[in-house]
Amino acid sequence: MNSDDPLATESFQQLVVEPRLPEVLRFLGYPKGVFPPDPMKQSIEQVLTRALPGLEPRGTFSIYAVRAHTRRSLALGSETIAGNIGEFLHGASRVAVLVVTAGRGITELSTEAWGAGDSLAGWAFDAIGSWAAEAAADALTQQISSHLGADEGLTLRYSPGYCGMDLSQQRTIFGLTRPGSIGVSLLPSLLMQPMKSVSGLVGLGPRELVGVNLSPCDRCLQIGCHMRR
Amino acid sequence: MHDFSKLQEAVLAGNSAAAVAAARQALSEGADPLDLVLHGISPAMAEVGRLFEAGDYFVPELLISARATKEVFVLIRPLLAKQGAQPTGRVVLGTVQGDLHDIGKNLVAALLEGGGFEVIDLGVSVSPEKFIAAVADKKAQIVGLSALLTTTLPAMKTTLDAFRSAGLRDRVKVMIGGAPVTQSFADTIGADGYGENAASAVQLARRLVGV
Ligand code: B1M
Numbered sequence: 001m002n003s004d005d006p007l008a009t010e011s012f013q014q015l016v017v018e019p020r021l022p023e024v025l026r027f028l029g030y031p032k033g034v035f036p037p038d039p040m041k042q043s044i045e046q047v048l049t050r051a052l053p054g055l056e057p058r059g060t061f062s063i064y065a066v067r068a069h070t071r072r073s074l075a076l077g078s079e080t081i082a083g084n085i086g087e088f089l090h091g092a093s094r095v096a097v098l099v100v101t102a103g104r105g106i107t108e109l110s111t112e113a114w115g116a117g118d119s120l121a122g123w124a125f126d127a128i129g130s131w132a133a134e135a136a137a138d139a140l141t142q143q144i145s146s147h148l149g150a151d152e153g154l155t156l157r158y159s160p161g162y163c164g165m166d167l168s169q170q171r172t173i174f175g176l177t178r179p180g181s182i183g184v185s186l187l188p189s190l191l192m193q194p195m196k197s198v199s200g201l202v203g204l205g206p207r208e209l210v211g212v213n214l215s216p217c218d219r220c221l222q223i224g225c226h227m228r229r
Numbered sequence: 230m231h232d233f234s235k236l237q238e239a240v241l242a243g244n245s246a247a248a249v250a251a252a253r254q255a256l257s258e259g260a261d262p263l264d265l266v267l268h269g270i271s272p273a274m275a276e277v278g279r280l281f282e283a284g285d286y287f288v289p290e291l292l293i294s295a296r297a298t299k300e301v302f303v304l305i306r307p308l309l310a311k312q313g314a315q316p317t318g319r320v321v322l323g324t325v326q327g328d329l330h331d332i333g334k335n336l337v338a339a340l341l342e343g344g345g346f347e348v349i350d351l352g353v354s355v356s357p358e359k360f361i362a363a364v365a366d367k368k369a370q371i372v373g374l375s376a377l378l379t380t381t382l383p384a385m386k387t388t389l390d391a392f393r394s395a396g397l398r399d400r401v402k403v404m405i406g407g408a409p410v411t412q413s414f415a416d417t418i419g420a421d422g423y424g425e426n427a428a429s430a431v432q433l434a435r436r437l438v439g440v
Contacts, residue, residue, distance in 0.1 A: 028288060028289055029287040029288035029289070030286075030287050030289075031287075034287070036287070036289060036290075038241075040289055040290070040293075043288070096252065107331075110331070110332070114331070114335050117296070117298055119292045119293075119295070119335070119336075119339045120289055120292050120293055120296070122332075122335060123288060123289065123292055124289070126332045129316070156411065160296065160377065164355075165351065166265075167378060167379060169382050187327065188327065189328060189378070189380050189381050190378065190380045191327070191328065191329055191330075191377070191380075191381070192380060193329065195329055195331075197260075210320075211263075218385035
């Protein structure tokens with residue numbers, strides 16, 4: 001095995017995500033703990049039921065040994081990722097590079113609903129797709145944790161486009177794993193297709209070095225974001 | 230003056246069928262279609278906007294109210310046209326070239342339609358040429374550009390530059406929006422305004438057409 005090769009690569013064509021209304025409501029724009037009254041709640045629940053067959057949560061990851069890192073860079077395999085990510089993942093001895101998607105079906109459902117004039121369903125399908133992409137990332141992270149040794153833990157998950165890494169690092173991320181295996185491609189504008197996709201890094205290392213109780217939002221400058229945790 | 234409270238209640242509740250029924254009833258009782266807009270629908274949508282700003286309404290409530298209003302417009306637009314009244318304004322809207330994010334632009338379109346605007350939605354990844362052709366063809370007063378990521382923001386400037394090169398920049402107001410857009414970015418590229426969300430986009434559009 002070449003020293004630049006990943007330690008492990010896995011792809012999952014059917015990740016398990018379980019929709020919970022309170023989480024979906026947050027993606028619809030409701031603040032934490034706020035539930036719409038009926039009939040709005042019923043309408044949203046109906047869309048959720050229709051959405052489930054449209055979800056195709058898939059994911060892939062490759063785990064690399066950290067070759068080198070500084071505060072502003074992280075060397076994995078044959079690539080070097082630039083940005084504060086070097087500092088954020090400083091306790092990790094290995095890093096999983098991941099890409100997940102909720103699939104294109106959910107976006108198609110949203111587009112159809114808008115086209116038919118049902119803006120509420122269009123919005124709800126879209127929000128469910130966003131929730132499912134995040135849930136797929138959580139499910140894949142769970143799979144990554146099966147690669148932890150005794151007394152090891154995972155760092156938080158970091159994605160290009162947030163303050164740890166510029167969006168241009170998408171190209172590097174895509175070079176380090178196999179998004180094609182789950183049907184995700186990167187456009188010249190650095191958007192991933194299908195739209196409901198997420199890329200990122202998660203570190204693996206000694207629990208005392210990686211176990212921080214921060215939220216990624218603590219590092220984000222989008223202060224007014226309705227998804228802030 | 231006709232009492233439009235039933236219509237307004239239906240719009241606030243986002244009940245399209247009740248809103249259309251109330252509008253029909255008002256018209257059958259002799260209400261003037263323009264009055265119905267000015268004293269029925271407009272104040273109701275203004276209240277919906279206020280409730281959204283105050284955090285009492287959220288996007289789903291905005292959408293169903295806007296849908297109710299849009300359906301009332303379907304009913305009264307032919308009557309307004311007979312009186313020579315024009316839509317509040319005509320907006321060509323799209324997500325800029327290279328960007329596929331639909332939903333922000335869709336929300337803006339839905340609320341603009343609820344505000345009485347005629348919207349020509351060009352979809353996603355729209356080239357500058359397509360924006361220019363639609364503005365010229367539809368004689369739109371406003372062109373609206375949306376984007377999701379900082380990497381697709383430069384396409385907003387390219388689109389504006391294309392309007393300048395085509396000699397059309399003075400004939401149309403340009404409004405922009407999307408998660409990475411700021412007022413200072415709008416100023417830098419010379420847009421006429423920036424909408425932080427769909428509700429403020431409607432207020433901005435009204436200002437731009439002088440309503
Ligand atoms: C014409 O005049 C106007 C006027 C007003 C206009 C207008 C035009 N157009 C829009 N508006 C305005 O009115 C609309 C309605 O109120 C609003 O439209 P929006 O489109 O902004 O709002 C939508 C209706 C709802 N909002 C959204 O759909 C976006 C919400 C946030 C939280 C968000 C979500 C949900 C998602 N994301 Co992500 N996401 C974020 C967002 C942060 C935020 N708070 O905005 C943003 C956009 N994402 C970001 C990133 C980085 C990413 N996301 C990604 C993924 C995702 C999810 C899949 C999890 C999900 C769905 C994404 C999608 N587009 O479908 C990735 C990209 C996805 C891809 N396909 O390439 C990824 C690249 C992360 C990664 N590496 O995986 C950031 C972009 C930063 C940048 N550098 O550009 C981001 C700002 C978050 C942040 N905290 O920094 C206003 O902007």
